Amino acid sequence: MDLISQIVERAKANKQHIVLPEGTEERTLKAANQILTDGVADLTLLGNPDEIMALAKEWGLGNIHKATIIDPETSPKKEAYAQLLCELRKKKGLTIEEARKLVLDPLYYGCLMIKAGDADGQLAGARNTTGNVLRPALQIIKTAPGITCVSGAMLLLTHAPECGDNGVIVMGDVAVTPVPDAGQLAQIAVCTARTAKAVAGIEPRVAMLSFSTKGSAKHEVVDKVVEALKIAKEMDPALKIDGEMQADAALVPRIGQSKAPGSEIAGYANVLVVPSLEVGNISYKLVERLGHATAVGPILQGIARPVNDLSRGCCIDDVYKMIAITANQAIAAKAQE
Known part of the structure; x- marks a missing residue:
């Protein structure tokens, strides 16, 4: 069995909950459908549910309904997450009004899910820059104990x-x-x-x-x-x-x-x-x-919980592999606690 197959099998054997903030992005959705078909991970897609399901229908993605689909703008948890973000960033002067705006950003919402224990890892970057992916991770999840360098x-x-x-x-x-x-x-x-x-x-x-x-x-x-x-x-x-x-x-x-x-x-x-x-x-x-x-990668390391960054030039297979890798990192992070 090759290494990628081993990584996928480990993920299947100890299923983790991975957030995909770019829920309407084509490569992300197609990879997510295959992940759900193969039973590699539990997924949350962030975005407008109607738009996501319409795209899934257009592209023939029959298993997207197995994902949890959350629109940060209508989520019942957005206020609790805003309060959590405000608490985490209060020393930096973040106000609750500013926190409520940031929570609507899927990259922030996903990291807050992880911080609140509602998810195990996040993968983004097909549409977003590395800086945009890393910023909320470092502000919310922060680096692993004893590590300051991502x-x-x-x-x-x-x-x-x-x-x-x-x-x-x-x-x-x-x-x-x-x-x-x-x-x-x-x-x-x-x-x-x-x-x-x-x-x-x-x-x-x-x-x-x-x-x-x-x-x-x-x-x-x-x-x-x-x-x-x-x-x-x-x-x-x-x-x-x-x-x-x-x-x-x-x-x-x-x-x-x-x-x-x-x-x-x-x-x-x-x-x-x-x-x-x-x-x-x-x-x-x-x-x-x-x-x-x-x-295969890059695989981001040094963050307390896995948040990985895709290349904007990635293919569907890259997204699939990185979801499985993120799940493996989440398994290891829990084992170290």
Whole structure:
């Protein structure tokens, strides 16, 4: 069974409630119909019920009626959610009138559902920017305990079974924090390891990547990676992690043993943590295009409950996979409580 099938099966076995704020968006609706047909997750679609059902009829989506459909403007819970939002943001000076307006925004409404315990995760971004998706998540759900830095991991399903976990590599950060400092980089390492376990179902072996392996080069950007490694070990003493190391030393046992003798990670890493966003973004796209790997994500991490951001260029299959991934993250978040 391939990894995506495993992710879907785990979601089916422990069904989670996922909110889709873009309830009238075509790809979202078509993916939702398939999720409901396959029994992968319970769904709430946000939007006008009449419009959603009319679109479902037009596109032949026979199972959309299995979703809960809520219009934030007519929801009986909108006042309670407005009061909750006002309480959460009162130190920032948010008034109840402003909260009542924000609750009508499906991206805010969905995050308030999660905060109130009425849903387990949210997926949006087919129509909205990353900033718009993240803003309410950070204001309402906030970051996970001990984490201040949100980041994005990418699943790379490669054609190199000798690398990673039978060709599966998890890379972070590829999506959010442009130039992390050592503390943020340590958080990215810990969070990416958690994502590897929660979503890919693998025991993480983390390599902190650089252009240097164990002091082979000297530079302040190498020093940052060395410091991040130290902090990550303090954050999670049980985590299998090592660095700094070059990518070939992280992935190829012969090279790992030569460049970093004695390291249990060198040559066997399945989680790669890059020193900056540009490195991560460029790297995964090169692997995807030149190596014909399948890139799944980005999977947002560091938020107390899963809120994921789609690319506006996503396809129906992308939405389907990300709903299943969001459900897996929700299962893991509950297990950590």
